[in-house]
Amino acid sequence: MSTPPNQPEHPSGPPTEPAGTPIPAPASDTPSAPEPAQPLSLRKTPEPTPAPAPETQPEPTPAPAPAPQPAPAPAFAPPAPVPPAPSFGAPAAPVPPGGAWGAHPGNPWGTPPPATTNGLAVAALILGIAAVLIGLIPFIFWAGALLAVVGIGIGIGALVRASKGAGRKSMAVTGTVLAVLGLGSSVGGLFLTSLVVTNVADHKLREGWEVPDDIGGSRPPVPRFSPKPMPSPSPSPTQVPGITSPLPFGETYTYPNGIKVTLSAPKKYVTKNKYSTVGNAVEFTLTITNDSTETHNVIYAVPNVRDGKGMTAKLAFDGGDVPKMIRGDILPGESASGILAYEVPEGTDHLSADISPGIRLPSAKFSGSIG
Template sequence: MSTPPNPPSTPVGPPTEPTGTPTRETDSIPAPAQPLSLEKTPAAPATPEAPAAPEAPETAQAPEAPAAAAPEPVPTPSAFAPPAFAPPTPSAPAPAPAAAGFGAPGHPWGEPTPGFPGAQYPAYPQATPTGNGLAVAAVITGGFGIFLGVIPFLFWAGTLVAAVGVGLGIGGIARANKGAPNKSMAVVGTVLAVLGLLSSVGGFFLTALVVDRADSRVDRQIEEDWGPDGRHPGIEPWPSKSPSPTQVPGLTSAMQFGETYTYPNGIKVSLSVPAKYEPKSKYSGERIKNAVALTVTITNGSTTPYEVIYAVPNVRDDQGMTADMAFDSGSVPKMISGSILPGESASGILAFELPKGTRSITADISPGTGFDRVKYAGPIG
């Protein structure tokens, strides 16, 4: 293979225009500053030429300013016109304070600056209450007062609640007169509280009526259980009083000691002849000086058992003075107590201290409650 004798050469650098081409005027563009570096910077490529900047249009002339108008004359103030405040004139700024030396006090607040004349501020309006809780409380307490006042045995509680409601209602009305709302509610609460007081009065009478009816029912139940004479059915009825007491000895006239009195139901009672009592112990002998002993005997002549409750005679001397019962340990008194069966008898011994020289005594005794007391009289045996 053979090499051609004259190979084509490669152009180096930018292309050049042909000879005779007119050159265009361009603005020179300064090259950007290259950073400092130790490395070799490659050559920048060729930059195409920038087109020429268009020419700036001509600046329009500004219109002429109109001439200043003449100042209008200031009108003369009227004698009746209100005074007007003139705006403050600006003053020259205060010079800055000189730097204080070491240890010299500086001005902490600066120099005073002129201000506008002082004006009186209007007073703050008082806040109107947004609610009236007393009115609501009066309505509630008034209603509870009416409810409690009509209930028996709780009328006193209704009275207290209603009295509180009256106070709350009056307070609510007073607050409403000062600007608070719910005045009508306060009036309603006061009226309800007054009605609660009246209902408490009615509740008192209602309680009295309930108590009266309860007593009547209890009395009726007792009458049904115990009978009209107050005795349980099956127990011997109370002895009837004699239709003519003047004809019965022992009731209007005294009987002799030792005699027996018989009641219409068959119960019998008797007192023995009084006899001088001798104390059984030395200690009792020092206290008992002139005592008489009486023996009480009760016989059940009825058909049902008889319960002895209290059978103690009342003894008086011949001057009508009541004798005191004597107590001798282990001996007297021996009282009758307990139930006596039909046909049986029970006895007891009692001693009574009398004044010295007493020769006769009187006594009366009853075999139990509900019986007439039988009278005895006679000398000491």
């Protein structure tokens, strides 16, 4: 038995059956006869080629479920409170419910806590005390008056702040009251200053010093070696007609400084206004003459008139005709006149009057019957 030469290790095609091998019948429903035994062969039986595995379709990936959407915020929802920033090295303080300022639905932003201090009250108290003390000191009383004015303003501000819950209300009230008293003490300091100046001037006169006219000015008093002759005593008040005893109407009283005042005799007043309500009245003419060397100022020189029973007569106002008062400056050598009317009771035949032509001049007195 011989081996065929050059047999391939792996045949490329299907194995060929030897000649004379019967072809098997196709499969059917009838059972087939058993196949006859195959003859022995020295050829290697080819390994069956595995059938390709069916392609598997990838399973479809399920679609992800949609993420839940947050509920829409209400249109007027209050903003969430912002916690305070923690300081370095210290734990953050807990925020109370409703925020640091107590926010609530009616007031989402909250209300800041009221101030607990009132420094204006302390300042008003200090200024009030200083104004009272400094106002009583001569020559610097004006500083107390300034402190009092400032203290009143600050005290009012402290009272307003205290009414809003700032506290120290009693201190603010005390400071304001002391500041008002400081104004009064400043007035007292003014009187003390004038009293000191007067006493100093009298003392220097008694010691033989010549005191200049501008007391308190920059020129110092000049000493003299002989006593200054004292002026002759002025006549007693009982000896001055027109001051202690009245002058007749129409005469003139002359003051030591050269100012002259004349009050004419009263006469019946006749109105020119048909709508006048003036009753029985008398008319006076007042004349002031300046024979001094300085300008004389008059501020509404109005006589005081009384009837024979001592009752004060009423000044009549008659539509611009009367009264015509004297006011303003009268130059040296000039005169000024005015017309005044007074209502008197029916049957009055005697009147008295007094008139001061200036602030520093005493009143001149006149009397007489109605002409």
